[in-house]
Amino acid sequence: MKRFFDIIVSLFVLIMLSPVILVTAIFIRIKLGSPVLFKQQRPGLFGNPFYMLKFRSMLDSEGKDGLPLPDDQRLTPFGQKLRATSLDELPGLISVLKGDMSLVGPRPLLMQYLPLFNQRQATRHNVRPGITGWAQVNGRNAISWEQKFEYDAWYVENRSFRLDIKILLLTVKKVFLKEDIAADGHVTIEPFKGSDND
Template structure:
């Protein structure tokens, strides 16, 4: 399958499946939104700029899982801001449901390298930066290979591996594997961290 046909087929699959997920999970999303409001307050939806294909920045949508930074004691680290409810949302990936709007809008795909922080853009090596040759994904090869338990070096290698090996067969396999990973709640956080440690640059890494 040529890249042009693959990209067109992939986009069609993204649109159809994202629309189905959003429609089917609408009642669940309403319930989750209410629980976020009760447990964490406003805003219910977390919005953050993230780099997409070719590094173009878009606004990522997720359900909020963290408490705001406390102006008195700080509490800016993830461990301090992530309560039991937020951990549950992350473990079950329910916080990701609004992200399917990003798929419909064309900012993201169902499968691809996860969109990371804008501040990381100038920290990648030239090879690592190739992860931005495709749309970022709701799930990806790194996510089904260990999720946040995978260290940064391996994670970025897997992202670039996906860019080079992407195919409809690989996408379908990743989607199937994602279901198992979410059900088992594998790799929700890195060892010793509430989520994932900051990426500080791996200029000397063979990635």
């Protein structure tokens, strides 16, 4: 039922918001250049890698060492608006259609975080990652990594269709209120460096 719901809703949203998606892509091309889409490998179900798609919200600026500049130097006001409205997440619906993601589930993080998870935190990979999730409607980037992972583990243990509907409705509210977009002192969230708990 969850997979059927994912396909129907994501397809409906992609069709209904196709004009918004097109206009957003054009503005990104004008303001940030090419490519329009940000593509990065992330851990999916059971930790298996997949390529997550988002609208690009940062410049490709690099330092003298050839490495990307810090997020706060690459994220433009336009990119901040994309993130605040969650428009950057719309291409993720393609990943939902492909079966790499679900509408609701723990957010897919970085591949290099995989060895850093303790046993409970790793249970977040027992389900497909989501466009939104229980952690996103309970603080998103304004809460600690430990709190975020506890919400993810709780979702895995208590997931249900009814809970998914509740999360989707709360997500709509969060998007309109533009809440919890960034952590204090960061334009997004500080990197995860591992947990003290085994």
